[in-house]
Amino acid sequence: MTIRLVIADDQAMIRAGLRLVAETAPDVDVVGEAADGEQALAVTRRLRPDVLLMDIAMPRLDGLGAARRLLADPHPPKIIMLTTFDTDANLHASLRTGVNGFLLKTSPPEQLIEAVRAAASGDALIDPAVTMRVIASFATRHEPTVPPELATLTQRELEVLRLLARGLSNPEIAKELGIGDATIRTHVARVLQKLGLRDRVQAVVFAYEAGVVRAGQRERPC
Incomplete structure (x- = not known):
């Protein structure tokens, strides 16, 4: 089965690199791109991909806001959030939104493809660096x-x-x-x-x- 993927990032070079990596996988087809959260909403609702790979920090509407709106739709895609974690102060909020994975923009190519496949199959993948350095950080603010x-x-x-x-x-x-x-x-x-x-x-x-x-x-x- 071919996995239909949409990539959303406000940096054209990042999108091009992600597309290049994703298309090395024979079972992944990049069907669309978006440069901000509003475009991500429109493109995703129009093309109905299996998986949306989306940056958290984007203009007009950030990735977290776009994810919340999409996941409220009747048949939402699986969503993987991209982060630099040093600048994404709201990353922990994404955990409660219902997304299907987190990747660092510095993650190795094979991990990106693994995350897309895991999300498409209903599983989730979290970059271990995100797990320890961000999730643990927010979780221990409370008893x-x-x-x-x-x-x-x-x-x-x-x-x-x-x-x-x-x-x-x-x-x-x-x-x-x-x-x-x-x-x-x-x-x-x-x-x-x-x-x-x-x-x-x-x-x-x-x-x-x-x-x-x-x-x-x-x-x-x-």
Whole structure:
């Protein structure tokens, strides 16, 4: 299946570079571009792509505002936010918006394609640097609140949640715990179901706000 992708960024050179990277994947077709949030709304609603790759900081309407409007539509696309994280003070607000991933503009090309594929399949991908340096930063501004749903997790599921929140992919979690990929997929699905979460993005927020992981902890355990 071909993934239809729209790219939204106010810098033409950035859009060109993202298009170049995306089109190296045989299953990704860049069907449109936008230079600001208002254009992103119009182009996305007209072309109905599977995935929208969108910068947070854009003129007229920023990426966060555009994402909120699009996700209120009956059949919204999957949305991946692009960030420089040093300048995107509102990045943490995007976590509650319902987007399907976060990437740094400095992320390697293969990670961009992986994020697009993950979003298209209903999963989510967060750049580990965003996970630790931004999400942890905002989450620890408040005392952790332990929700009762956390007690429903088994010890193994809690381990999976911790590793997931630190930015590890399913194969990396499987390797860390010494179990198979299929088993990890099952554990992740059960964690999301028990906690009433939609995807990995919401799981990261939950883990930090519940105190399951905290700022300053290593991204990848030894």
